[in-house]
Amino acid sequence: MIRDILKKELLENIFGFRFVFSFLIFTSIIFLVVFLRLEQYQKDLDDWKTRVNSQEEFLKKYAHYRRISAVAMPHLPPSKMEPIVSEIPVDLTKFRPVETLFDNPIKIMGKEADLIFVFFVIGSLVVIVLSYDSFSREKEMGTISLLFSNSIRRSTFTIGKIFGTFVTSSLPLLNSILIISILIAVRKDIGWRFLEWTSFFSIIVITFFYLLVFSVLSNAISILTKNSITSILTLLFIWIFFNLIIPNFSPFISEILFKTPTSSQINKLIEKIDEERDKELKKEFKKYVSEGYTDAQAWKMGDLEKINQKYLEKIYKIQRDFEIKVKVQLFLSKNLSCISPTASFIYATKELSGAGFSRINWVQNQFQSWKETALDYLEKKKEEMMRNNPNYTFDDFIDVSDGPRFFYKEQIFSDRIKNALPYILLILFYAVVFFYLSLILINRADVR
Amino acid sequence: MKVFIKYEILKNIYTFKFLLIFIILIILFLSSFYTMFKDYNERNKKYIEEKDKPETIAIPTYPLSIFVKGLEEEISSSFIIDQDLRIIWKTIPIEKLNLIFSIFPAPDLLFIVKIILSLIVLLFSFDSVSGEKENGTLQMILSNSFSRTNFLLGKFFALYITISIPFLYSFLMILTILAILIPLDTEMFIRIILFFLISELYLIFFLIVGMSVSILSKRSFTSLIILLFIWTTLVFVIPTFASLASDALSPLPSESYYRQAKQQHWVKLIFLSIHQYGNDSFENIQNVIEKSKKDEEELWKDYQLKLHKHLSVSEKISKISPAGIFQDLILSISSTGFDEYDRLKRWLILLKDLKEEGTQGSEFSRSSIETIINVDFVLNVFFIIALNSFLLLLSFILFSRADVRKL
Numbered sequence: 008m009i010r011d012i013l014k015k016e017l018l019e020n021i022f023g024f025r026f027v028f029s030f031l032i033f034t035s036i037i038f039l040v041v042f043l044r045l046e047q048y049q050k051d052l053d054d055w056k057t058r059v060n061s062q063e064e065f066l067k068k069y070a071h072y073r074r075i076s077a078v079a080m081p082h083l084p085p086s087k088m089e090p091i092v093s094e095i096p097v098d099l100t101k102f103r104p105v106e107t108l109f110d111n112p113i114k115i116m117g118k119e120a121d122l123i124f125v126f127f128v129i130g131s132l133v134v135i136v137l138s139y140d141s142f143s144r145e146k147e148m149g150t151i152s153l154l155f156s157n158s159i160r161r162s163t164f165t166i167g168k169i170f171g172t173f174v175t176s177s178l179p180l181l182n183s184i185l186i187i188s189i190l191i192a193v194r195k196d197i198g199w200r201f202l203e204w205t206s207f208f209s210i211i212v213i214t215f216f217y218l219l220v221f222s223v224l225s226n227a228i229s230i231l232t233k234n235s236i237t238s239i240l241t242l243l244f245i246w247i248f249f250n251l252i253i254p255n256f257s258p259f260i261s262e263i264l265f266k267t268p269t270s271s272q273i274n275k276l277i278e279k280i281d282e283e284r285d286k287e288l289k290k291e292f293k294k295y296v297s298e299g300y301t302d303a304q305a306w307k308m309g310d311l312e313k314i315n316q317k318y319l320e321k322i323y324k325i326q327r328d329f330e331i332k333v334k335v336q337l338f339l340s341k342n343l344s345c346i347s348p349t350a351s352f353i354y355a356t357k358e359l360s361g362a363g364f365s366r367i368n369w370v371q372n373q374f375q376s377w378k379e380t381a382l383d384y385l386e387k388k389k390e391e392m393m394r395n396n397p398n399y400t401f402d403d404f405i406d407v408s409d410g411p412r413f414f415y416k417e418q419i420f421s422d423r424i425k426n427a428l429p430y431i432l433l434i435l436f437y438a439v440v441f442f443y444l445s446l447i448l449i450n451r452a453d454v455r
Numbered sequence: 456m457k458v459f460i461k462y463e464i465l466k467n468i469y470t471f472k473f474l475l476i477f478i479i480l481i482i483l484f485l486s487s488f489y490t491m492f493k494d495y496n497e498r499n500k501k502y503i504e505e506k507d508k509p510e511t512i513a514i515p516t517y518p519l520s521i522f523v524k525g526l527e528e529e530i531s532s533s534f535i536i537d538q539d540l541r542i543i544w545k546t547i548p549i550e551k552l553n554l555i556f557s558i559f560p561a562p563d564l565l566f567i568v569k570i571i572l573s574l575i576v577l578l579f580s581f582d583s584v585s586g587e588k589e590n591g592t593l594q595m596i597l598s599n600s601f602s603r604t605n606f607l608l609g610k611f612f613a614l615y616i617t618i619s620i621p622f623l624y625s626f627l628m629i630l631t632i633l634a635i636l637i638p639l640d641t642e643m644f645i646r647i648i649l650f651f652l653i654s655e656l657y658l659i660f661f662l663i664v665g666m667s668v669s670i671l672s673k674r675s676f677t678s679l680i681i682l683l684f685i686w687t688t689l690v691f692v693i694p695t696f697a698s699l700a701s702d703a704l705s706p707l708p709s710e711s712y713y714r715q716a717k718q719q720h721w722v723k724l725i726f727l728s729i730h731q732y733g734n735d736s737f738e739n740i741q742n743v744i745e746k747s748k749k750d751e752e753e754l755w756k757d758y759q760l761k762l763h764k765h766l767s768v769s770e771k772i773s774k775i776s777p778a779g780i781f782q783d784l785i786l787s788i789s790s791t792g793f794d795e796y797d798r799l800k801r802w803l804i805l806l807k808d809l810k811e812e813g814t815q816g817s818e819f820s821r822s823s824i825e826t827i828i829n830v831d832f833v834l835n836v837f838f839i840i841a842l843n844s845f846l847l848l849l850s851f852i853l854f855s856r857a858d859v860r861k862l
Contacts, residue, residue, distance in 0.1 A: 115529060240578060255559045
């Protein structure tokens with residue numbers, strides 16, 4: 008029986024105006040987004056290559072110990088998933104002075120369209136448009152009483168309806184997989200490997216789950232409402248609430264609920280500690296000077312170093328506490344926004360593409376490890392130069408061609424899945440809850 | 456006509472839909488105001504902490520950023536000019552700390568009017584004519600001596616008044632709270648009135664689109680579906696595509712590219728001059744600074760040229776949609792947009808040059824209302840008015856020519 012209902016729903020929807028219209032719009036937008044993002048990826052890749060080559064050329068001619076840290080920087084390549092998912096920016100200079108002049112204001116303010124954006128804005132709307140009247144239409148036409156007066160079980164009917172509308176709404180998505188795959192495969196310079204293809208297909212699977220949430224929700228609302236117009240209006244309000252209100256308000260609410268000190272407050276605290284340190288060091292210095300020690304001898308005694316270390320630890324603790332507080336605020340914002348399945352969907356897909364929040368730590372750890380190796384290498388190089396040339400100064404050229412280079416390693420697939428899992432489970436939870444709700448509602452509905 | 460408008464208004468008002476939308480709007484406006492006001496207070500607190508510090512350039516936050524956040528987090532920051540004469544951020548903008556801000560836009564009044572209110576307008580107007588067709592009342596009305604023009608005008612005014620009631624009420628409510636909390640001067644008041652008027656123009660556009668589609672479609676469902684796709688395209692697709700398309704059409708090198716180029720110039724000059732003169736004496740460093748300044752100016756000019764081209768392409772594409780024009784106008788009025796950020800950068804560079812010369816610069820002040828209302832601004836407003844008039848005329852023609860038997 009389910010098969011018959013499913014078939015009926017499918018045929019009824021597929022030959023309708025709204026399906027053809029939605030299908031065409033969805034397909035053309037997907038094509039445009041991926042096409043333009045491929046161009047953008049190519050541009051970002053070229054920009055990255057230019058920076059890396061320019062750095063190499065520069066180091067070959069002008070590398071010197073005193074200022075090498077100002078010019079030898081890690082350069083992050085654009086994510087290979089950029090043609091479909093925009094990444095969360097990783098700022099490697101977060102707690103260091105950053106020059107303000109050369110930023111792109113569009114990137115700060117404007118949100119660029121990516122596949123995830125199309126799925127959660129247009130995909131969810133398409134699902135609502137295709138399924139808002141699945142039950143209410145039957146009520147309006149009077150066919151629902153007729154159907155229930157037969158031997159068809161209500162649950163069978165509901166399952167058939169839900170899957171019928173879900174399969175119909177999935178057809179534009181299936182078509183988009185084909186378009187994206189062709190566009191990516193044709194561009195051989197993009198060079199997607201097994202990791203990227205696996206991530207892409209898992210994103211599509213999660214998108215199916217996400218669309219299922221809206222499909223089940225639309226059916227539940229359609230059961231609840233007497234006419235189709237009330238059903239679609241209610242669904243549009245829910246859509247606004249899930250897609251536009253909860254995610255957008257959550258970071259501000261978390262900012263109100265959990266305050267973090269401002270960076271200037273942190274700087275003020277650090278300046279105060281610096282002053283205290285200077286005062287104590289001066290006092291200690293005076294003691295040594297009165298005993299006839301020189302500055303260098305005084306430092307060698309170790310007490311001054313201990314004082315210095317004590318204050319450095321205090322500063323480090325303040326910075327670490329600040330970072331922890333910022334992380335707590337981020338955690339709160341994320342969890343608050345997850346009340347909406349859309350936010351969970353965005354986080355899950357970003358994690359699956361290796362461009363989510365977990366990437367920040369992942370990149371920073373790699374950067375830290377490169378920095379340590381590079382500093383170690385530089386110290387050795389300096390000592391070697393000093394040994395070979397007694398007149399060596401820190402402004403003399405040093406050959407760093409054999410030095411460590413920053414190579415970015417992408418997150419492996421199992422890590423991506425692990426990071427995305429809580430959000431995937433949340434999406435599934437919403438789908439199950441709404442599905443269960445639909446079954447309860449249809450069973451309790453008065454057929455009269 | 457008056458009776459018809461009154462009847463239509465009452466018909467719209469005494470519905471569950473109107474009540475629900477009224478309540479939603481009040482809640483939305485209040486929660487947006489509360490969150491954005493708290494956010495404004497945080498920025499103000501940062502400014503107060505920084506303003507008296509030596510060597511710090513602190514930019515005060517602007518009260519209108521409560522309504523339109525735009526690039527305010529970047530504009531009302533604190534900067535310092537370091538020993539290498541680099542202009543650097545002293546306070547880190549919140550987006551760089553809590554990255555959720557970089558994913559979802561701020562729920563300010565611009566966001567509510569641009570996205571949510573425009574949809575609400577469509578939800579009111581989608582069945583304005585098609586609903587009458589479905590009920591069979593349209594034929595009845597038109598068979599009387601009531602003219603089609605009067606019918607359409609009546610519908611238009613009734614819908615406009617219905618939508619304006621919750622909007623005006625919520626807007627006045629938060630304006631009163633704002634006036635109590637922050638003293639508003641005349642200029643600020645003019646800006647707020649302009650904000651309201653332009654928002655009304657923008658909402659009228661969606662109202663006319665809703666009515667036009669409703670005239671064209673036989674069923675309300677068809678009308679609603681078409682309108683939903685029009686709304687999605689105008690509000691989401693075109694503005695977000697604009698940035699992507701401008702990346703492809705007028706590429707702008709990354710921020711890292713310019714930073715690297717600048718650092719390399721600086722280090723190269725110091726290296727070469729040390730090896731030329733043999734030391735890094737004061738004269739030598741002065742020489743390096745002079746040379747480096749010229750290179751930096753070139754780099755800055757190159758960036759400015761490419762950025763302006765990039766922004767112009769993006770703006771042109773986003774202006775295909777009235778949502779793009781609306782956003783542009785509102786950002787100008789509230790002085791939190793691209794132009795203001797660009798002005799700030801130019802001012803910082805001027806200040807840096809003056810610092811080198813040993814003189815002090817003037818304080819940074821937001822663009823005055825006279826500067827904002829320029830030819831471009833007037834043309835944009837005129838364009839929306841012309842578009843609305845054209846669409847209204849089109850809907851009149853469509854409705855007048857429609858065969859009453861087929862309605």
